[in-house]
Amino acid sequence: MTKDHANETAAQVHEDxxxxxxxxxxxxxxxxxxxxxxxxxxxxxxxVIWGLAVAAALLVxxxxxxxxxxxxxxxxxxxxxALTGAAALVSSRxxxxxxxxxxxxxxxxxxxxxxxxxxGQFLGVFAxxxxxxxxxxxxxxxASGGERGRWIAAGFAMFTPASFGVYAIAMEASxxxxxxxxxxxxxxxxFAAMAATVVTAGTPIQHLIAAAGVITSLVLPGVLxxxxxxxxxxx
Amino acid sequence: xxDEASGFDYRRIDDVIHGRVRLAxxxxxxxxxxxxxxxxxxxxxxxxxxxxxxxxxxxxxxxxDVEKRFVGRKPQTILRMSPAGREAWIAYLKGLETMLALKxxxxx
Numbered sequence: 118m119t120k121d122h123a124n125e126t127a128a129q130v131h132e133d134x135x136x137x138x139x140x141x142x143x144x145x146x147x148x149x150x151x152x153x154x155x156x157x158x159x160x161x162x163x164x165v166i167w168g169l170a171v172a173a174a175l176l177v178x179x180x181x182x183x184x185x186x187x188x189x190x191x192x193x194x195x196x197x198x199a200l201t202g203a204a205a206l207v208s209s210r211x212x213x214x215x216x217x218x219x220x221x222x223x224x225x226x227x228x229x230x231x232x233x234x235x236x237g238q239f240l241g242v243f244a245x246x247x248x249x250x251x252x253x254x255x256x257x258x259x260a261s262g263g264e265r266g267r268w269i270a271a272g273f274a275m276f277t278p279a280s281f282g283v284y285a286i287a288m289e290a291s292x293x294x295x296x297x298x299x300x301x302x303x304x305x306x307x308f309a310a311m312a313a314t315v316v317t318a319g320t321p322i323q324h325l326i327a328a329a330g331v332i333t334s335l336v337l338p339g340v341l342x343x344x345x346x347x348x349x350x351x352x
Numbered sequence: 353x354x355d356e357a358s359g360f361d362y363r364r365i366d367d368v369i370h371g372r373v374r375l376a377x378x379x380x381x382x383x384x385x386x387x388x389x390x391x392x393x394x395x396x397x398x399x400x401x402x403x404x405x406x407x408x409x410x411x412x413x414x415x416x417d418v419e420k421r422f423v424g425r426k427p428q429t430i431l432r433m434s435p436a437g438r439e440a441w442i443a444y445l446k447g448l449e450t451m452l453a454l455k456x457x458x459x460x
Contacts (some may be wrong), residue, residue, distance in 0.1 A: 139448045146379035146445070152395055153383030216423045219394065222386035222430050 156220025157346040158229055158295045162211040164339025170204035171280075172328045172336070179324035194248060218346070225295025229287075232294075236287040240280055247272050274318040277327045281311035284334055300338060307334040365451075368413040369444045373398055373406040378441050381416065381433040389429040407431060415440055 177196040180186040215221055247269065254265040285307035292300035310330025317323040369378050376396040381387060387395075393403055410416045415437030419430040433441065 136452055139451045142375060143445070143448050143452070146375060146382075149376055149379035149395060150383035153380040153385075153387065156384060156391075213424065217388070217426065217428065219388070219391040220384070222384070222388055222391075222432075224385035227385065 153223065154225075155296055156223040156225060157348075158291060158297055158300070158342050159215045159218050159221055159226050159346055160212075160229065160233070161339040161342030161344075161346060163208045163215075163233075164335050164342060166208045166211070167201075167204050168331050168335030168339060170200040172331045174200045175277075175324045175328040175331065179321055179328070182321045182324065197244075225291070225297070228294035229291035232287045232290040236283045240283060243276060243279070247276060271319075274323070275315075277323060278311045278314045278318065281307045281314060281327075281330060281334065285311065288334075288338070299341070303334050303338040306330070310334055365447050366440055366444045368409060368415065369440060371406065373403065374410055377403075377406060377410060377431075378415065378433065378437065378444075381431060382438070382441055386430055386432040389431065392431060410437070413437075413440070 174197045177186070177200075178193050181188050181190065181193055186192070215226075220226055251266075251269045251273070254263070254269055285304045288300050288304040288307060292298060292304065307330070310327065310333070313326050313330065314323050317326055369375055373396060377392060380392060380395050384391075389400075389403070389407075393400065396403060398406075407416065407418065411418050413436075414434055417432045417434050419432070421428055421430065
């Protein structure tokens, strides 16, 4: 073996070694990048709390409308404000705890948090404005509040389908950002609930359908999200 | 320095990233966008002090942004890959890919 040949062989071995190490580095980097990308979605508790509160408010509203509960119509807005206020209070504690959970700062949870925050703000402003407009132009169940009162009543009837549309969009965005395709099924359920509540708008059955829709499209994915987050932290 | 046998320029490999812990940090942050210190430690390994040293090097190079905040009464350190870090990371990966793609001298 000549000296040149020996040098060439040594260079080849060195290069092969570099390649092997580079391949190993790339493989490890890919695994870590995927681990970072696939942090579990957090906030399942918040889905459950809001889902239960909204479902309860819808059931109370239905019971008052069909006179199962002998209460003044004012009990409807009171129950809504009480239940959603309690949900906001309880969920704020979970939201703070979520910040210390692994994956909380990741892209999936950041996008999901931002989308749901905007969704909540939209629904909150919509509901409060509608209620304020209703106070300014009183209406009742037989729409005797005049033309404007009928529009306000229609706004309330359409608030429910709009909410399901907003849930669906927020879940679709969360699913895409967190690479959680399973959540898309609940987005579709939410769209189905939207359609069902449009068809039944203005009738008492809309409240029952909406309550069932909220349970299946918010509470159920919330429970699954909690289980998945728990499973990841147990790994 | 260029490896004459393969034509590969080793200067393309960024020394700031090319260390086991720093490479792992950059890889994790490239996927997660941001992570807190404990989460990063769970994936990257090492001691607090060791990881902090490597994070400081990445921060000094401008590759990561470090945010210190309090959650309730607990301090929390959030690490984010900066735009410069993302560029450096992409360049680093390209360097590695080049190294892997180049054919050995005389090889076919």
